[in-house]
Amino acid sequence: MGKNLTSREQDYSKWYNELVVKADLAENSSVRGCMVIKPYGYAIWEKMQAQLDKMFKETGHQNAYFPLFVPKSLFEAEEKNAEGFAKECAVVTHYRLKNDPDNKGKLITDPEAKLEEELVVRPTSEAVIWNTYKNWIQSYRDLPILINQWANVVRWEMRTRLFLRTSEFLWQEGHTAHATKQEALTETEQMNTIYAEFAENFMATPVIKGSKTENERFAGAVETYCIEALMQDGKALQAGTSHFLGQNFAKAFDVKFATKEGGLEHVWATSWGVSTRLMGALIMTHSDDNGLVLPPKLAPIQVVIVPIYRKEEQLDQISEVANKLAADLRSQGISVKYDNRDTHKPGWKFAQYELQGVPIRLAIGPKDLEKGTVELARRDALTKEFVEQDSISTKVPKLLEEIQTALFEKAKKFRDEHITEVDNFDDFKKVLKTKGGFISAHWDGTSETENKIKSLTKATIRCVPFEGKEEEGVCVLTGKPSVRRVLFAKAY
Amino acid sequence: MGKNLTSREQDYSKWYNELVVKADLAENSSVRGCMVIKPYGYAIWEKMQAQLDKMFKETGHQNAYFPLFVPKSLFEAEEKNAEGFAKECAVVTHYRLKNDPDNKGKLITDPEAKLEEELVVRPTSEAVIWNTYKNWIQSYRDLPILINQWANVVRWEMRTRLFLRTSEFLWQEGHTAHATKQEALTETEQMNTIYAEFAENFMATPVIKGSKTENERFAGAVETYCIEALMQDGKALQAGTSHFLGQNFAKAFDVKFATKEGGLEHVWATSWGVSTRLMGALIMTHSDDNGLVLPPKLAPIQVVIVPIYRKEEQLDQISEVANKLAADLRSQGISVKYDNRDTHKPGWKFAQYELQGVPIRLAIGPKDLEKGTVELARRDALTKEFVEQDSISTKVPKLLEEIQTALFEKAKKFRDEHITEVDNFDDFKKVLKTKGGFISAHWDGTSETENKIKSLTKATIRCVPFEGKEEEGVCVLTGKPSVRRVLFAKAY
Numbered sequence: 001m002g003k004n005l006t007s008r009e010q011d012y013s014k015w016y017n018e019l020v021v022k023a024d025l026a027e028n029s030s031v032r033g034c035m036v037i038k039p040y041g042y043a044i045w046e047k048m049q050a051q052l053d054k055m056f057k058e059t060g061h062q063n064a065y066f067p068l069f070v071p072k073s074l075f076e077a078e079e080k081n082a083e084g085f086a087k088e089c090a091v092v093t094h095y096r097l098k099n100d101p102d103n104k105g106k107l108i109t110d111p112e113a114k115l116e117e118e119l120v121v122r123p124t125s126e127a128v129i130w131n132t133y134k135n136w137i138q139s140y141r142d143l144p145i146l147i148n149q150w151a152n153v154v155r156w157e158m159r160t161r162l163f164l165r166t167s168e169f170l171w172q173e174g175h176t177a178h179a180t181k182q183e184a185l186t187e188t189e190q191m192n193t194i195y196a197e198f199a200e201n202f203m204a205t206p207v208i209k210g211s212k213t214e215n216e217r218f219a220g221a222v223e224t225y226c227i228e229a230l231m232q233d234g235k236a237l238q239a240g241t242s243h244f245l246g247q248n249f250a251k252a253f254d255v256k257f258a259t260k261e262g263g264l265e266h267v268w269a270t271s272w273g274v275s276t277r278l279m280g281a282l283i284m285t286h287s288d289d290n291g292l293v294l295p296p297k298l299a300p301i302q303v304v305i306v307p308i309y310r311k312e313e314q315l316d317q318i319s320e321v322a323n324k325l326a327a328d329l330r331s332q333g334i335s336v337k338y339d340n341r342d343t344h345k346p347g348w349k350f351a352q353y354e355l356q357g358v359p360i361r362l363a364i365g366p367k368d369l370e371k372g373t374v375e376l377a378r379r380d381a382l383t384k385e386f387v388e389q390d391s392i393s394t395k396v397p398k399l400l401e402e403i404q405t406a407l408f409e410k411a412k413k414f415r416d417e418h419i420t421e422v423d424n425f426d427d428f429k430k431v432l433k434t435k436g437g438f439i440s441a442h443w444d445g446t447s448e449t450e451n452k453i454k455s456l457t458k459a460t461i462r463c464v465p466f467e468g469k470e471e472e473g474v475c476v477l478t479g480k481p482s483v484r485r486v487l488f489a490k491a492y
Numbered sequence: 493m494g495k496n497l498t499s500r501e502q503d504y505s506k507w508y509n510e511l512v513v514k515a516d517l518a519e520n521s522s523v524r525g526c527m528v529i530k531p532y533g534y535a536i537w538e539k540m541q542a543q544l545d546k547m548f549k550e551t552g553h554q555n556a557y558f559p560l561f562v563p564k565s566l567f568e569a570e571e572k573n574a575e576g577f578a579k580e581c582a583v584v585t586h587y588r589l590k591n592d593p594d595n596k597g598k599l600i601t602d603p604e605a606k607l608e609e610e611l612v613v614r615p616t617s618e619a620v621i622w623n624t625y626k627n628w629i630q631s632y633r634d635l636p637i638l639i640n641q642w643a644n645v646v647r648w649e650m651r652t653r654l655f656l657r658t659s660e661f662l663w664q665e666g667h668t669a670h671a672t673k674q675e676a677l678t679e680t681e682q683m684n685t686i687y688a689e690f691a692e693n694f695m696a697t698p699v700i701k702g703s704k705t706e707n708e709r710f711a712g713a714v715e716t717y718c719i720e721a722l723m724q725d726g727k728a729l730q731a732g733t734s735h736f737l738g739q740n741f742a743k744a745f746d747v748k749f750a751t752k753e754g755g756l757e758h759v760w761a762t763s764w765g766v767s768t769r770l771m772g773a774l775i776m777t778h779s780d781d782n783g784l785v786l787p788p789k790l791a792p793i794q795v796v797i798v799p800i801y802r803k804e805e806q807l808d809q810i811s812e813v814a815n816k817l818a819a820d821l822r823s824q825g826i827s828v829k830y831d832n833r834d835t836h837k838p839g840w841k842f843a844q845y846e847l848q849g850v851p852i853r854l855a856i857g858p859k860d861l862e863k864g865t866v867e868l869a870r871r872d873a874l875t876k877e878f879v880e881q882d883s884i885s886t887k888v889p890k891l892l893e894e895i896q897t898a899l900f901e902k903a904k905k906f907r908d909e910h911i912t913e914v915d916n917f918d919d920f921k922k923v924l925k926t927k928g929g930f931i932s933a934h935w936d937g938t939s940e941t942e943n944k945i946k947s948l949t950k951a952t953i954r955c956v957p958f959e960g961k962e963e964e965g966v967c968v969l970t971g972k973p974s975v976r977r978v979l980f981a982k983a984y
Binding site (some may be wrong): 027029030031034035036037038039042043045046063064065066067068071072074075076079085086088089090091092093094095096097098099104107108109116119121128131132141142147151152154156164172187282321343492 | 519521522523526527528529530534535537538554556557558559560561562563566567568571572576579581582583584585586587589590591597598599601610613620623624633639643644646648660763770835887901902912937950
């Protein structure tokens with residue numbers, strides 16, 4: 001199977017597209033720009049959801065559900081937000097189909113069932129949620145509101161790619177309301193930090209935390225924090241964003257609260273989200289020319305056991321060992337698949353699980369029965385070794401941790417090697433072209449310069465890193481003074 | 493709080509509407525017919541989801557995700573299905589908004605962004621899923637496909653009620669593909685049985701399993717199995733359905749598979765679903781004039797502890813006991829809330845948790861500290877007793893089980909008392925009017941008679957029960973021969 005995959009060097013983009021489909025993660029649907037997330041891909045997403053949901057709840061958030069549709073008049077209320085998303089909105093205009101009188105068996109939109117007010121399919125839910133919060137908030141006692149929603153959203157995209165950019169995608173969107181600016185800012189930062197912890201500790205994807213420039217900020221936000229990851233082809237990927245919305249939505253929807261001191265003030269807001277785009281980040285951080293490589297913490301199957309046999313009675317003996325090993329590992333909370341199907345040969349199975357990124361493969365043949373061994377193959381390193389059957393139940397859990405760490409370290413090393421400080425625009429262009437990755441450079445702080453750099457090089461400012469050093473310098477393009485470096489990159 | 497609730501006797505429908513809102517379960521949104529599911533209501537739905545998801549996975553199903561939109565041409569393919577849902581379809585016709593040139597700050601649908609083909613917001617996903625399965629199925633080796641999806645769907649309703657009938661609702665829809673008719677029928681029945689087990693063992697809601705008549709069948713199905721519950725006002729509620737789709741969708745989408753024997757046949761299909769409507773069933777099965785009553789297995793908070801104190805140092809002493817009790821119970825997997833907020837009085841808290849249906853309330857005051865006791869109140873029976881603090885950790889888990897059983901038994905007794913056999917139409921009308929509930933009567937098997945009874949009485953055939961006895965008789969309306977009784981009722 002792996003052989004049929006285009007190599008990364010040949011064509012990174014094609015490699016990605018093929019891998020997503022061949023590893024059974026997702027495929028394009030008959031609906032323009034919308035994907036089908038297949039069971040194996042969805043199982044990874046479910047693992048992501050479960051962990052994120054746990055982290056949200058541990059920090060005091062509750063889930064709720066708000067309508068899919070946003071009446072146009074609500075959508076318009078926060079002007080910048082509306083302007084930012086208007087061009088991507090799917091619009092429901094009718095609520096009924098009827099038989100086509102000219103074409104038996106066909107349906108047409110019933111012109112008599114035109115909505116008085118069009119409904120926008122939510123591209124994000126600030127409008128509908130703040131219109132609801134308005135009724136929930138009277139006094140400081142009603143604050144904070146800490147709510148998250150798992151939902152589908154639609155942003156009509158002209159050029160789509162599985163997971164990375166689709167017209168419909170799945171995500172979570174947190175929407176919180178606070179009595180003070182400081183509390184909202186703290187929440188914005190907390191959620192960005194949670195995203196970073198999730199990316200690094202579960203996806204094994206190193207990220208840089210920072211804030212967006214005005215150009216790249218969420219429409220309607222005062223400040224957007226983000227986590228930025230680096231893919232193997234040297235392009236950056238925005239993996240999560242957390243927005244400080246100031247009082248913009250409270251003002252647009254007239255949401256005020258009685259303060260402890262007896263005043264009346266607009267509420268402070270945040271929103272934050274990650275989406276099925278994380279699947280793209282996960283795939284592109286670790287996978288290789290043989291297929292998917294999954295960090296153990298997010299792998300739907302952590303260990304697969306494949307029997308190698310000629311005769312039926314050999315299978316029985318192997319199964320006895322395999323089932324015992326599987327039970328041992330499962331009792332430790334490890335997900336194990338014993339693939340004893342007789343419809344597929346071991347070689348086919350090996351290639352399939354390699355393609356699908358199962359972290360550890362155990363193979364047991366007749367000789368292993370004699371020797372009391374198992375062949376253990378490690379997906380990330382593509383190494384094989386013979387291991388005592390008796391040691392499996394202690395070795396495997398340790399190895400899973402080891403793989404998790406190794407993947408992170410490898411990705412971090414690659415990322416760190418691909419942050420290049422440059423001090424003039426020739427170097428900027430050269431590094432971007434020959435090496436890629438993040439370019440750490442001085443910038444004069446204007447949108448104009450950022451736009452100019454973008455039009456010249458396609459690189460944008462991915463973030464102003466929180467941990468960047470303060471340093472006097474001059475803008476890489478204009479030579480104007482600058483107090484700190486920012487990170488540029490071409491991005492997904 | 494409870495006092496403000498309309499009583500069931502006064503106005504059952506009003507009682508329900510008030511309860512849903514006052515207990516913080518859900519509310520109407522600014523979008524016609526669409527609801528906001530509030531955190532407390534959503535927490536119950538999450539518990540339902542988790543349990544159902546577990547049961548689906550234990551029976552070999554996997555989750556996946558398919559597009560929200562169905563292109564009109566796909567939607568039309570299975571004619572009966574299309575006809576059944578056409579009148580309720582929200583239709584996306586445009587993919588962009590633009591600034592209104594005549595009205596600054598307002599947006600209008602961009603006439604230049606009209607879709608070539610309209611997109612239906614899924615009312616159910618058979619069409620888009622079978623159009624996908626077509627590419628997944630070539631041979632018997634690709635079967636069965638056992639997939640479930642958790643999703644939102646839209647059916648444009650003119651008269652809506654929170655949870656019971658909303659234009660957008662949340663649900664799961666299983667869609668399976670099989671090589672044989674028998675296997676598909678077995679799956680249809682298995683899933684209906686799983687729904688029944690979930691309703692009875694988790695919701696504590698007794699249900700009757702049966703099949704739908706042609707009138708009430710899912711559009712596009714050959715056979716619809718269902719579970720029917722009875723609400724306290726004597727009206728039935730369809731709580732779940734499982735459809736045997738025969739080869740209808742396989743034929744509509746031309747899905748054939750190579751058989752083991754070398755032939756080529758159409759695939760057999762099932763689909764099955766339950767929705768947020770279950771929330772309505774749960775509420776109306778158990779709740780009373782004081783508010784919600786929740787079965788412990790689905791209660792987000794199973795035990796609440798309320799401190800009763802005058803002075804701060806009393807609170808400290810009470811908190812010490814309360815935290816110990818809470819820790820004890822939590823270590824047994826029980827969800828406990830210790831409500832030590834100083835912003836609300838104990839009386840307010842008592843009323844609030846009663847309204848929200850928390851199964852067990854523990855109150856601890858200064859006298860309890862002296863005596864080593866706790867006041868334990870049981871929500872379902874509205875009883876109170878003093879209990880030794882030392883016995884709480886053994887008593888509470890037992891009591892939670894007892895409450896779960898008691899709720900089911902009470903509901904079952906009520907249901908059983910409200911199944912009335914009648915043998916003539918006068919009795920039929922009288923029982924329906926005075927007593928309500930299910931009427932077990934003979935029916936001649938024709939849609940004509942069923943429609944006539946419906947127009948005369950508003951009662952419909954809820955199901956042909958699987959466990960009904962075979963019995964010769966004559967139709968309650970027409971006097972024509974009948975071989976078995978069916979269950980009529982007015983229904984939600």
